[in-house]
Amino acid sequence: MPDNYITKKQAEALxxxxxxxxxxxxxxxxxxxxxxxxxxxxxxxxxxxRTWYEADINYLxxxxxxxxxxxxxxxxxxxxxxxxxxxxxxx
Numbered sequence: 001m002p003d004n005y006i007t008k009k010q011a012e013a014l015x016x017x018x019x020x021x022x023x024x025x026x027x028x029x030x031x032x033x034x035x036x037x038x039x040x041x042x043x044x045x046x047x048x049x050r051t052w053y054e055a056d057i058n059y060l061x062x063x064x065x066x067x068x069x070x071x072x073x074x075x076x077x078x079x080x081x082x083x084x085x086x087x088x089x090x091x
Contacts (some may be wrong), residue, residue, distance in 0.1 A: 001033050004029055005032070005033035006033070006034075007033070008032055008035050009035075011027060011032060014026045014027050021062045021063035023061075031055070031056045032056045032064060035053065035054055036051060037052040037053055037070055038052075041084075043086075043087060044070060044072075044076075044078060044087060047074070050072050051073045053071050054068050055069045055071070057069050066080070066082055066083040068080050068083070069090070070087065075091065078090060
């Protein structure tokens with residue numbers, strides 16, 4: 001992940017409270033990314049050993065938006081603009 005990304009755990013250690021939309025105040029210039037995405041609904045392709053990760057995109061300030069990149073440990077990349085309802089394959 002690029003340097004401007006921090007995990008949810010790292011953000012929480014800095015004082016981030018997801019229900020307050022304060023990431024831009026406690027970690028200016030940072031976005032949430034690098035956490036495991038569970039794919040519990042099974043909307044992304046499954047494969048033995050595949051792990052999905054998520055990262056916010058287009059975040060500027062306030063509450064996190066709906067845009068995310070989902071990437072797998074074996075090179076797949078998808079985007080969602082509606083908070084995990086639909087996905088478009090990027091790579």
